[in-house]
Amino acid sequence: MVTxxxxxxxxxxxxxxxATATGKWQAVYGYVPKDNAVRGQSPFLVILSLGxxxxxxxxxxxxxxxSLSVMSHVLMNDKGSWTEANAEDKLDELDKVLxxxxxxxxxxxxxxxxxxxxxxxxxxxxxMIGGEQYRTxxxxxxxxxxxxx
Amino acid sequence: xxxETNMSWSRLATATYSTTRPPAISSGKRGIPVTHxxxxxxxxxxxxxxxxxANNPMPNLDPVTGQVKELWEVYAESQSHTDSGSTVNxxxxxREGDFMVIGSVEYHVRRVLNWPDTSTTxxxxxxxxxxxxx
Numbered sequence: 474m475v476t477x478x479x480x481x482x483x484x485x486x487x488x489x490x491x492a493t494a495t496g497k498w499q500a501v502y503g504y505v506p507k508d509n510a511v512r513g514q515s516p517f518l519v520i521l522s523l524g525x526x527x528x529x530x531x532x533x534x535x536x537x538x539x540s541l542s543v544m545s546h547v548l549m550n551d552k553g554s555w556t557e558a559n560a561e562d563k564l565d566e567l568d569k570v571l572x573x574x575x576x577x578x579x580x581x582x583x584x585x586x587x588x589x590x591x592x593x594x595x596x597x598x599x600x601m602i603g604g605e606q607y608r609t610x611x612x613x614x615x616x617x618x619x620x621x622x
Numbered sequence: 623x624x625x626e627t628n629m630s631w632s633r634l635a636t637a638t639y640s641t642t643r644p645p646a647i648s649s650g651k652r653g654i655p656v657t658h659x660x661x662x663x664x665x666x667x668x669x670x671x672x673x674x675x676a677n678n679p680m681p682n683l684d685p686v687t688g689q690v691k692e693l694w695e696v697y698a699e700s701q702s703h704t705d706s707g708s709t710v711n712x713x714x715x716x717r718e719g720d721f722m723v724i725g726s727v728e729y730h731v732r733r734v735l736n737w738p739d740t741s742t743t744x745x746x747x748x749x750x751x752x753x754x755x756x
Contacts, residue, residue: 499651509754513644515652555647604732
């Protein structure tokens with residue numbers, strides 16, 4: 474029996490599609506966007522490939538876990554009415570949106586057999602992009618293929 | 623009115639640039655920049671004194687690509703130009719977070735420094751720019 478393995482890109486692109494469909498982020502990138510692509514947009518989400526775990530148990534049984542790094546970015550201050558307090562509220566809202574998204578697509582939504590979170594808390598931080606400060610929140614989402622194909 | 627200074631200035635401000643600015647945040651979201659100012663007379667873009675150079679040991683590096691990002695500067699004074707479609711006569715409304723469009727290149731406005739003049743008839747801004755990594 475021949476097992477045709479799949480590329481991690483399928484799962485990453487699928488998660489980009491699901492996140493985009495929520496309409497909660499101004500932009501969703503499946504790659505590292507250059508700052509001239511971001512151009513002050515907020516909020517935006519970056520989904521990157523993080524790693525693959527696959528075992529070769531037997532012919533036709535090669536379960537795989539595709540880890541994806543998922544990071545929300547929220548502008549902290551627009552020098553207008555948008556303040557750091559608004560940014561913190563938005564970060565919390567997007568955390569919930571992402572958890573709900575995975576909960577609602579836990580069966581994989583045709584991209585894989587299941588989506589789960591890595592059993593570890595998300596991590597918030599700060600980053601400067603194009604001279605503007607963003608709050609960030611990163612977590613790891615895992616796409617599972619039970620058979621590996 | 624310091625006519626002599628203005629005439630000198632007009633000989634220096636030989637470049638005409640425009641700016642874009644991200645729209646106001648709406649429903650918690652902000653899109654890409656739109657045209658804000660046009661027809662701004664400035665000094666031609668030149669490397670900023672505070673930017674990277676042979677004698678600056680701390681280059682401004684892009685965190686993703688590691689590419690050196692040069693800093694540039696232009697000067698502008700109170701003048702007639704177009705602000706959001708309306709003609710105004712004032713110091714150009716440029717602030718951090720805006721983008722200055724020079725030719726086909728878009729530069730991030732990283733810092734705007736006001737140079738007030740005691741006569742109040744002249745006021746300059748020094749605009750520090752950073753070229754976007756492309």
